[in-house]
Amino acid sequence: QSVLTQPPSASGTPGQRVTISCSGSSSNIGRNIVNWFQQLPGTAPKLLIYSTNQRPSGVPDRFSGSKSGTSASLAISGLQSEDEADYYCAAWDDNLNGWVFGGGTKLTVL
Amino acid sequence: EVQLLESGGGLVQPGGSLRLSCVVSGFTFSSYAMSWVRQAPGKGLEWVSGISGGGGSTYYADSVKGRFTISRDNSKNTLSLQMNSLRAEDTAVYYCAKDRSPIVGASTFESWGQGTLVTVSS
Numbered sequence: 001q002s003v004l005t006q007p008p009s010a011s012g013t014p015g016q017r018v019t020i021s022c023s024g025s026s027s028n029i030g031r032n033i034v035n036w037f038q039q040l041p042g043t044a045p046k047l048l049i050y051s052t053n054q055r056p057s058g059v060p061d062r063f064s065g066s067k068s069g070t071s072a073s074l075a076i077s078g079l080q081s082e083d084e085a086d087y088y089c090a091a092w093d094d095n096l097n098g099w100v101f102g103g104g105t106k107l108t109v110l
Numbered sequence: 111e112v113q114l115l116e117s118g119g120g121l122v123q124p125g126g127s128l129r130l131s132c133v134v135s136g137f138t139f140s141s142y143a144m145s146w147v148r149q150a151p152g153k154g155l156e157w158v159s160g161i162s163g164g165g166g167s168t169y170y171a172d173s174v175k176g177r178f179t180i181s182r183d184n185s186k187n188t189l190s191l192q193m194n195s196l197r198a199e200d201t202a203v204y205y206c207a208k209d210r211s212p213i214v215g216a217s218t219f220e221s222w223g224q225g226t227l228v229t230v231s232s
Contacts, residue, residue: 002154035218037155044205044225045147045155050218088155092215098171099145099157099215 003028004089006102013110017077020105022089024070028100032092034072036065039086039104048087049074076107084109112136112221114206119226126196126230132189132206132223140164140184143209145219146191148202148228158204159191163212174200196230203227 005023012018022034036049047056049065052072064075072091076083089102118130130146145160159180160169168180179192189206204226207219 032215033218037219039155044222045219046222047218047220050210050220056220086154090155090157090218096172097215098169099147099160101155101157104154 002103003093003096003100004091004102006087006089006105008103009106009108011108011110012076012079014079014081016079017075018079018107019076020074020087020089020107022072022074022102024072024091024100026070027095028070028091028093029067029072030070031094034065034067035090036063036074037088037090039088041085045088079109081109083107112208114208114221114223116204116206116223116226119204119228121229121231122196123232124197124230127192127194128196128228130191130193130204130206130226130228134187134189134206134208137208139182139187141212143212143214143216144182144189145207145209145214146180146189147205147207147219147222148200149205149225150199150202153202156202160209160214161189162214167214169214193228196228198230201228201230 033051037045038048039045053065093100146158177195206223208221210217210220
């Protein structure tokens with residue numbers, strides 16, 4: 001059971017906009033920044049969004065992040081086949097004094 | 111170019127020990143916090159442990175506290191994870207990850223290694 005809650009799966013067709021949610025609590029998302037990672041099949045995770053809504057260089061602006069209260073969201077617009085991957089949210093938890101991850105969302109491009 | 115190369119994984123019996131290493135290049139190692147993150151087969155990501163850039167502060171997940179020890183040698187650009195009293199549930203790919211900050215928990219995992227597989231089984 002992960003501390004952060006994500007839907008196990010999401011899907012969309014090419015060109016569509018999809019959103020992945022990440023629900024936490026006041027000790028993690030409610031107080032701290034949220035990060036998102038993309039993991040393509042068989043590869044190491046890659047930083048997608050940091051500090052809740054910042055993109056590292058090289059990440060397309062089709063990817064965006066937001067936060068409200070104790071929940072965060074990752075939005076992907078103009079969905080492409082290469083976006084098919086697992087997506088994880090993460091935040092520091094002040095009570096646990098450690099990083100916590102969501103269980104991951106498997107995105108399928110139909 | 112930032113590079114992180116893990117090694118030391120393998121098959122170990124329950125109750126045994128293993129030491130993982132992560133040799134890095136392409137950045138000033140001592141300026142950044144580092145963490146170990148693991149992924150059990152077919153499962154999600156789990157943070158294991160983190161250490162500040164200077165090495166003075168260490169943090170552990172409850173699942174490994176008292177069994178694992180993280181350390182770093184800034185003169186050798188090497189991060190280590192000593193794993194004792196290993197259990198079947200420790201079976202996973204272990205990734206080392208570079209932070210964007212010298213402080214654990216202040217930023218994010220900016221770069222990741224390719225991982226090393228640890229299998230705990232009799």
